[in-house]
Amino acid sequence: MDFNDTTEEAKFRKEAYEWLKANADLKEGPKDGWRSASEEEGLEQVKVWQNKLYESGWACMHWPKEFGGRESTPIERVIWGQEISKFKVPGGYLEIGQGMAGPVMMMYATEEQKARHLPPMARGEEIWCQLFSEPGAGSDLAGLKTKSVLEGDTWTINGQKIWTSGAHFSDWGILVTRSDPTAHKHKGLTYFFLDMKSPGVEVRPIKQISGGANFNEVYFTDVKIPDSQRLGAVGDGWKVSLTTLMNERLAVGDASGPDFQEAFTLARGQDLNGSLAIENGAVREKLADWYCQQSGLKFAKYRNISALSRGETPGPQSSITKIVSGNKLQEIANFGMDLMDSAGILRSDEPDADQSMYQYGFYGAAGIRIAGGTDEILKNIISEQVLGMPQDMRADKGIPFNEIPSSNK
């Protein structure tokens, strides 16, 4: 049990660090990072950076070399992640393509499609989005209704997707549709990729409770997709989706926002009831609880990385992380605002102001407990997939999709 690299790992880490050192600036403090003036600018900067990675062989570490990847081991990816986090580099925009669409294309697309789409994905030239969730199909994703009808060699798509990050700047999308509403729920789905500039695709931003808009609704009105852009067999869309979803759960990471260290620092500089907050027993006990949770998540991650590096399947760490850190963030956000008493609700224009940080966490926590699987769905997953407990009773089992109750009517 140690925190040190093996010889090989150390060699890889050195190589990564040196390349990064030569091509990017080190962060100057924990709050330092890449900042872009706008989304457009950020996107441009990511494309430039990704191309640089690609040219030097650092793009898409887990991809096969033939498509522009590096064929790295899981532990190398972790080390790369640790090293790159020390540097100020642009990020975002590419995860869905490289993490979700790419792997699906590799499994189901034709050779020509792979040759056409994967290298631009790896170079960051083309941006992808994921069109899965629907207003009526969130936790129950397989309840999606967006309709696809085949006529000749062309599919016609009608329906609505929701929670699509980046739809407004994406070039391509992966899409699951219901091609046969009379088949059993998981059997009548078909999976495609499509050009987001296709006629009939309309993207509308969703305003979130924080006022920001990181997601979109996407409406499909008689959108045409050639059958050649189908991934997997007709009716096999659920199976194809599962490949993609595995990757999503891993991608939803820590809740960003104030954590133990921020709350600890606040308590050490802030009065409560006439004396320093850190001297208050209640503050100390809460901080201790959060420290133990944070520390537990950190070392669970290390255990997971160790399992990866031994070639074992990692545990359900990401589900645990999301449940624990989402709820912790909600508590810490309330704690921080409470500690500033009546002034805790004041809005500041400075993103680094204490209030802004806790308020951001206040909104963010509400979202994190839902996005990518609610607390409740994740606890179901832990109990079923890790502990081997039975599924909930199913009201939708063994009946055609269009006979499954979907409202009280």
Add this chain to the structure above:
Amino acid sequence: MDFNDTTEEAKFRKEAYEWLKANADLKEGPKDGWRSASEEEGLEQVKVWQNKLYESGWACMHWPKEFGGRESTPIERVIWGQEISKFKVPGGYLEIGQGMAGPVMMMYATEEQKARHLPPMARGEEIWCQLFSEPGAGSDLAGLKTKSVLEGDTWTINGQKIWTSGAHFSDWGILVTRSDPTAHKHKGLTYFFLDMKSPGVEVRPIKQISGGANFNEVYFTDVKIPDSQRLGAVGDGWKVSLTTLMNERLAVGDASGPDFQEAFTLARGQDLNGSLAIENGAVREKLADWYCQQSGLKFAKYRNISALSRGETPGPQSSITKIVSGNKLQEIANFGMDLMDSAGILRSDEPDADQSMYQYGFYGAAGIRIAGGTDEILKNIISEQVLGMPQDMRADKGIPFNEIPSSNK
């Protein structure tokens, strides 16, 4: 909104108090109360006291006068309860007869049976117990399996009951059995009363986690019950049981054991980490939480009593009380022991010693969260019966009882 009696209520309260004053001793402090050397002695004392109540017209307040009751209003019962709690009087032993068996007899027994059984019940001469739960039928009471078979005019009973308080000193019992295992679950039950001295009835005490034994298992081997002792029609046992169960939920009261006041007193006299525990912010916040819970339960009860006195149906206060006070007790018990640090686990022979009180609460809380409906069952009841939410999906609906899965085999 006031805490005062109406003129009528005040008059009744005065009458009650004066009779009690003339016939019993006032408690000298909050911990003062009736103490009996043994269960046998306690039972004797209760019988004497109950006879006195009966002779003066204070027995079975809610019963019709013809069977020895008083026909009091609900609010009079509450007032009586408040007044009697000021006195040292023997208690226990009679609740199941007077609260559960009596009302069922009134609804379903013949006139002769009522005349035979109700007055001795009211006078406390005969003790009753309730034979409902089974090892395989707790939360799912209607899953009970104890078998009853009719031949001629006589039923033969075979099976096992559990959690029967007082079975070992009871004269009579009320019993639910399965008379038709091929009928639907709730349809094949039949309800009886029986002489607990019948051949084939065997009572064995259950040792609880605390070491005490307040409950029994009762085994039935070819026990004979005349058909005349059936209550309600054959197959109507569930309907008859429901009358009884309504009363049980109301009977399970507060969790007895240390509450806010005890924890508060302990914290004011006890060091924590070198200074008085009450000065510790964590202690203060926990105490505040418990105070708010205790106070909320107390005033919820007052609201309920007020509803009763207006002739309205009381709310789900007893379910809430049980959930909140059971969990609170478990927290307070751990808190109290923790505050005494390593010495918190020491056992004392004195029941009033702080350790004993918290340890008693530690065991008791675990039981209270289960007895008379687990937390989980009660939350189901609140969500279904109060909030009107749907039932859980049923795996046992619409199929004969003997085809309902009852194990993995």
Add this chain to the structure above:
Amino acid sequence: MNFEFSAEQIQLKDIARKFLEKEDSVKRARAVLEGETSYDEELWKLIGEMGFTATAIPEKYDGLGLGYLELCVIAEELGRSLAPTPFSSSVYLATEFLLKLGSEEMKQNYLPKLASGSLIGTFAHTEGNTSPTEENISCEVKDNLINGIKIVVPDGDVADFTIVTAKEGNDVGLYLVDLNSDGVEIVNQQTLDPSRSHASLIFKGAKTITLGSANEGWDNLQNILDRAAVLFAFEQLGGAEASMDMAKEYAMGRFAFGRSIASFQAIKHKLADMYIAVELARSNCYYGAWALSTDAPELATAAATSRVSASQAFNECSKENIQTHGGMGFTWEFDCHLYYRRCRQLAANIGSQSIWKDKLISSLERANQL
């Protein structure tokens, strides 16, 4: 014993509820949240016409001369409907300060206009990112002129006058300042709940009128805060129950896996937990209402109990309401976030949960002197 509001009070509550529903109070809260106005002037005027602002003001000052129980039921409905008005500042605080501490002349000057709602008052107390104490108040009054800054004053930008805490010598006193007078600068402040307006007030030699005797200022303040805490608790209770009702409503109609999500135990038990929190809070609030209406010696305890309990219930219900809604609860379009925000605004308004828990135990210590 009758631990329930009277038939008349329940009727008043019903009137308030229907009025606020008819006037689309929640929609108005959203409009204020999304718009540029500080509060809904029309709704405020209508509330004045309904006589809600006049509830607890004696008839001789043109009030209705009803009691605090009546004010409690109105507060609950205002909380339920998120009414975007300066009601709490003007009625629970400014009016109470004047009723309890004002001279006869001040009462005659101010109360009739407060009763009609034509005058709006507020209370300015907080000066920094920590709870105000007798020591850390730094606004100063000398020769009846006040200097200093109050950084977060609810309705500070819409009120006509404010009650303010300041030091004269070593004592914290209570003063009334006309906000239209010289030496007062008002700066709008954005908060996380824009459906309620806030400002900071900068006093540069503004004129003050002293309220009550200076050396009892701090104690008087505590009493008024206790009284207000009960009324705020009723608003919180109303908000908590509204959030619970929304969650239930949504769960009943939302289907997943072929059935209403209200049939899943995770959702059922979540709702049961909300219900329990609301019932405890309601029962404690009634205790607070009783203590407030009878000026009972238990007021400090009862006020802190209702405040703590109602804050907890609103927090639980408003956050789990979003959770029950899933992704929809996270959208601007749904009303969940209005309650989530208001929950924080009300929790901050007269001091944090830690402070009120501490006050509760302190008052129990006083009541249980060893």
Add this chain to the structure above:
Amino acid sequence: MNFEFSAEQIQLKDIARKFLEKEDSVKRARAVLEGETSYDEELWKLIGEMGFTATAIPEKYDGLGLGYLELCVIAEELGRSLAPTPFSSSVYLATEFLLKLGSEEMKQNYLPKLASGSLIGTFAHTEGNTSPTEENISCEVKDNLINGIKIVVPDGDVADFTIVTAKEGNDVGLYLVDLNSDGVEIVNQQTLDPSRSHASLIFKGAKTITLGSANEGWDNLQNILDRAAVLFAFEQLGGAEASMDMAKEYAMGRFAFGRSIASFQAIKHKLADMYIAVELARSNCYYGAWALSTDAPELATAAATSRVSASQAFNECSKENIQTHGGMGFTWEFDCHLYYRRCRQLAANIGSQSIWKDKLISSLERANQL
């Protein structure tokens, strides 16, 4: 990086687990709980023969010279199986005091016998119903003779010697006392977990041997307690996981309403919560194990973190294990209560949860000096 025990350590853990299962350790715990003996002498002897007691003792003192990681995995299995022996007192405490602070002569005298298990040591610290502090220790040593009372000493009635805290002048020092010597009175104490024995020790002028330098006694003690805390945390972790496993096992086989109760979300989510608590505790315990085995500067933080986290997990799992069992969990016959009791015994053994949370924050304050 390899944040996992080595293959050999995992093998050792497996051996320990199978051994304790084969020897019916849980049944033995019940027998001690129900019987008159203080501990299971036979199991203790077998544990000695397995070499578990010798794990971290260097070879030159007849130990196995393995490390603390090996001791951690053994501790987890002892916790899982509720082993009714004085292992924690003798190995985590007495042995550690001697290894860290004993003179060479003491080491030679004691360690070989501690390694074989033929000698049992313990640690006597608590004097009253509160956590011991540098100020409230009142046992006194003068001229190498000790007077005073320690009221709750785990294994005090079965140990051959004890380490004891006492004051010499103003300093709290650490001393070794032979429990068979004159001036020692041993009184059995019943606790809520009779599967582990406790006694009070009354010293009336018993002879002492000083351990370490007197003026560093308190600091030395804190270090040993931190080391022990990691090992206790592993016992708690084992107990927590055993409780979770019991709950799952029972839920899978118990049917109600026509289906396994493990298919109800209330039970599924309860188990998921237990699993999360166990995983957090396990991860923190590994951190503690690493810090213990490397004598890292983070030891104080890591020890408190693992202690707090493992205590929480065991509490959660042992109480909800009873709850999952329903009525059966409340019977003496089922093993649930053995874990419920042991959970409290282990939580009390080296000081309460409040104290360890406070220690955790204090150590983080030291590490983050402003």
